[in-house]
Amino acid sequence: MSGFADYPKLDATSLADAIVSKRTSASAVVEAALARIAALDPRLSAFHTVLGDAARARARSLDEALAKGEPTGRLHGVPFALKSNMCVEGVETNCGSKILAGYRPPYTAPFVQRLLDEGAVLVGMTHMDEFAMGSSGENSAYAAARNPWDLARTPGGSSSGSCAAVAARFVPFSLGSDTGGSVRQPAALAGIVGFKPTYGRITRYGLVAFGSSLDQVSPFTRSSRDMELVMSVISGADEHDSTCLDLAPLEPERSDSVRGLRLGVPKEYFASGLDADVRREVEAAIGKLVELGATTVPIELPHTEYAIPTYYVVATAEASSNLARYDGIRYGPRKPGDGSLQGMIAATREAGFGPEVKRRILLGTYVLSSGYYDAWYVRALKVRRLIRNDFDRAFESVDLVVCPTSPTAAFKIGEKADDPVAMYLSDVMTVPTSLAGLPAVSVPCGFVSLEGKRLPVGLQIIGPSLADARVLRAARVFESATKHQAAIYSLEGAGA
Ligand code: GLN
16 A cells, blocks of 8 residues: 555544644555555446546645645545545536436535645545435446445445445545435445434535435534534524524534433344344443443333334335436436427336336326325424424423434345335434434444354434534534444454
């Protein structure tokens, strides 16, 4: 490995510090990241596009600026990756779909610009399920990323490549998007930290829309401290998105204790369907938090069982409306069809969308159609409210809720690909929080053994609306007492 020898082991904070204090250069770090990607990504498929030349040029100009004594940013020289549904001027943003092949946005999303303004260096765009619909990366029109802990398994989805890029230590952080769990579930399956903020904490301007009332930009990092740093850069008000909250950027809490925190343990999340080994690790993690001074309170979230059906009405309804714009006129490679306008649109959409996206457009159009609207869509909105009410009631007597992130460890690529309902159920523990708009983190909490492989397990910590900093504090305290996140899978050594 060339360049900065310690690079893959460092987290963003210390890496930026090391670069700024001239113990290395941004160029050396970026070269180390690019070398690692070139050597290992052919086996992982995290990246759709690697921006080698642009990253090198940017690193050089950061080094020059530092040499001249110009002010440096908090992420000076830190390489990062973006999910391919995020707009960067002139860089292909294809959403894992053929219908956006070659689409280069004319602007850069503000949450990306804020990272660049702090000195971070974009090294590439990552593979994802088409339009973020999926839980394994297999719905991509390009490639399904692999899990560095076992290359036969998925790193989760839909933010598969962004997750794999951090888990394989190509980059210290990346951005994904979480609509129903697409950052928390992969983080759990690949042994890293994934955080979905309170809805509205980060602007959605420049994030290609899937389910607009659910979508949130959500980072992946290797530690909760890094998560606090990245969140403090990308969160905060933005006039381009009317659903973005008019709040200052997130400020990490100073406390490094969980003493006195009341943790709600929802019985619905420990029911049948939860893998016994995952359960054991999550219960041990909760025990650790109690050892650290927190207390547990049994709680009930009685509408949990309706979350998946409710999500698949709300999310598909919104998707069917959002995806109407891909018509061969405004975006996308055009197919002539029978030569009529309708024929051209139909042929373009038939060729451009994959089967899962078509399934969701059909479902969403159905639940919004006159005659079915009240029975499906309006009813789902009512149940969504009941799910939020469950959480609001719980948070009257607890400070945080703790539970598993995913009912199982990473599953095999191909295992659920032909069974959409089994795939949908892998999000049963992340979807309720998305419907309720609440902040939730997945933090590594242990391992299970499957077919001779060690596979990570994630603990999910959920907070009340706007308690993002409290959620991250609890994750940080847990992490520094356990160090699960320090475990790494040696891709270089193993023949997996
Ligand atoms: N797996 C869920 C879905 O397929 C969630 C996706 C996401 O969060 N983007 O819709």
